[in-house]
Amino acid sequence: MNRYSLWFLLALTALPVAAADQCPVVTQAVSGQVQANGQPVAGATVEIHWNENRATNLSASGVSDENGHFELTLGYDSQSSGGVFGKKKCTYKPKSVQLLVQHEGHAAHVGVLPFKNLGKPLVVELSPAP
Numbered sequence: 001m002n003r004y005s006l007w008f009l010l011a012l013t014a015l016p017v018a019a020a021d022q023c024p025v026v027t028q029a030v031s032g033q034v035q036a037n038g039q040p041v042a043g044a045t046v047e048i049h050w051n052e053n054r055a056t057n058l059s060a061s062g063v064s065d066e067n068g069h070f071e072l073t074l075g076y077d078s079q080s081s082g083g084v085f086g087k088k089k090c091t092y093k094p095k096s097v098q099l100l101v102q103h104e105g106h107a108a109h110v111g112v113l114p115f116k117n118l119g120k121p122l123v124v125e126l127s128p129a130p
Helices: 003-020
Strands: 025-036 045-049 059-063 069-077 096-102 109-114 122-126
Touching: 025 045, 045 069, 059 069, 096 122, 109 122
Parallel strands: 025 122
Antiparallel strands: 025 069, 045 059, 045 096, 096 109
16 A cells, blocks of 8 residues: 555545534524513513524524513524535624514514624514504
């Protein structure tokens, strides 16, 4: 066996190890307050969905407290495409997420938020049901 064959065999045995590397799931805290007519709304369901065409689509949901406040943690897959020779880049961030807020007696609030705004507290104003 010549030395090129030996290097080729060593490279082949290293490929499964490189392919086994995984990018971490990154978390983003999301907080805010649900209001109606400027007053806090307790018991509102708050959901955030990240639905891009990726292997892992994650979401977070919760319920607002007696002061209308909510705190959620959204997780997402940070793997970027375009790695070379099985190398992965773990730098991806979603462009936007969908926010859904529901409460009995109020119209559902649906909106798309830029991902970069999720670090700031959100204020969601609900309207009366039609």
